[in-house]
Amino acid sequence: MDYYKILGVEEQADEEQIKRAYRKLARKYHPDLNPGNQEAEEKFKTVAEAYETLGDAAKRKEYDLKRKRTGEPGSAKVKGTAKAPDRNIDIGNFTKDMEKYFGFSFTEGRSDKQKAGSSVKKNPLDVTEMFEAFMKIK
Numbered sequence: 001m002d003y004y005k006i007l008g009v010e011e012q013a014d015e016e017q018i019k020r021a022y023r024k025l026a027r028k029y030h031p032d033l034n035p036g037n038q039e040a041e042e043k044f045k046t047v048a049e050a051y052e053t054l055g056d057a058a059k060r061k062e063y064d065l066k067r068k069r070t071g072e073p074g075s076a077k078v079k080g081t082a083k084a085p086d087r088n089i090d091i092g093n094f095t096k097d098m099e100k101y102f103g104f105s106f107t108e109g110r111s112d113k114q115k116a117g118s119s120v121k122k123n124p125l126d127v128t129e130m131f132e133a134f135m136k137i138k
Helices: 003-007 015-029 038-054 057-070 091-102 128-134
Strands: none
Touching (some): 038 057
């Protein structure tokens, strides 16, 4: 349900515009002004629900975030432009993270920081020795 369409306002509408749109629609569909009209009563409830959400800054912010995540029609999200989720990966600690997750260093033998008695496993992806033996370099 697109609350902005229900109230007939733009997504950038300010609080005053939302309030004016709500009051106009509430008068139009109010059950006292439309006795026995079930359709008007349902529209009144929908308009009240939309205003309850968009009229409160915190609820509106939450609603807008939900619309963007779900790609609801009328939302700012455009198909095919979804942003990758933030995984909180620190690129500066990439090597440390790889050692933590894979159990070996990707830079073993290339750094003076690592000591000969280090408990870090040898990189199984390192094919330097195999290449050197094949090419008869060493």
